[in-house]
Amino acid sequence: MKIAAEQIALSYGKQRILKDVSIKAQEKEFVGIIGPNGSGKSTLLKCIYRVLKPDQGCVYLGREELLHMPYRESAKKMAVVAQHNYYNFEFSVREVVLMGRTPHKKTLERDNAGDYQIVDEALETVGMTAFAERSFSTLSGGEQQRVILARALAQQTECLILDEPTNHLDITHQLQLMKLVKQLGVTVISAIHDLNIAASFCDRIYALKEGQIVGAGTPEEVLTREFIREIYQVETEIVRDSGGKTHILFL
Numbered sequence: 001m002k003i004a005a006e007q008i009a010l011s012y013g014k015q016r017i018l019k020d021v022s023i024k025a026q027e028k029e030f031v032g033i034i035g036p037n038g039s040g041k042s043t044l045l046k047c048i049y050r051v052l053k054p055d056q057g058c059v060y061l062g063r064e065e066l067l068h069m070p071y072r073e074s075a076k077k078m079a080v081v082a083q084h085n086y087y088n089f090e091f092s093v094r095e096v097v098l099m100g101r102t103p104h105k106k107t108l109e110r111d112n113a114g115d116y117q118i119v120d121e122a123l124e125t126v127g128m129t130a131f132a133e134r135s136f137s138t139l140s141g142g143e144q145q146r147v148i149l150a151r152a153l154a155q156q157t158e159c160l161i162l163d164e165p166t167n168h169l170d171i172t173h174q175l176q177l178m179k180l181v182k183q184l185g186v187t188v189i190s191a192i193h194d195l196n197i198a199a200s201f202c203d204r205i206y207a208l209k210e211g212q213i214v215g216a217g218t219p220e221e222v223l224t225r226e227f228i229r230e231i232y233q234v235e236t237e238i239v240r241d242s243g244g245k246t247h248i249l250f251l
Helices: 041-048 071-077 093-104 113-125 141-155 171-183 195-201 225-232
Strands: 003-012 015-025 030-034 056-061 078-081 159-163 187-191 204-209 212-217 236-240 246-250
Touching: 003 041, 015 030, 015 041, 015 056, 015 187, 015 204, 015 212, 030 041, 030 195, 041 056, 041 159, 041 187, 071 078, 071 093, 078 141, 093 113, 093 141, 113 141, 141 171, 171 187, 171 195, 195 246, 204 225, 212 225, 225 236
Parallel strands: 030 187, 030 204, 078 159, 159 187
Antiparallel strands: 003 015, 003 056, 204 212, 236 246
């Protein structure tokens, strides 16, 4: 399923956070959003997954405008892995992942054997089966992030929105998570802090700075020495490995 955000603008008071931003992700494409802190990456994603309502512009899932879709219907098509996840009650890991089944349930419908099987498979996929009965609040940040990904997998959607998903993860789990997401065969839009992660896993990249799109293209087209210097004010060396993948060395 395609995702498109067209001419998105949003302000907090007199401060314009997003300025006519347009991005799109084709079916099963992995699109990364990069940019320095405060550039508007998370704000743009929140407009896409309906936490924020933009002042102008539209978001489309397929051919349907998101604003006109019931929340339950959009949740059947798009799952989210946010940066921060807090719960006011003590939920077990399994209970948190079961929340991913909510869009597929009727009012007051109980979880069934099929739901539990989907949850167990999601936990196994992210390597958290042994933590199923643990309280979510007792987990490390990295462990919590893997549980939230399992919740998104249990939602069984065609689209996935990730807001800096490798935060709190060590390098092993960063690579495992990104490889897993890449292999899902769904449409992905992800804010990414690590440029080497973006270079390795994204099909296409959009660069944001001060709420505007300042670059777009493949990782090879966007992640050049000159462009990185312009956006981040750092010097780099760009190298290619034996497989042709781009790697960025910060000098």
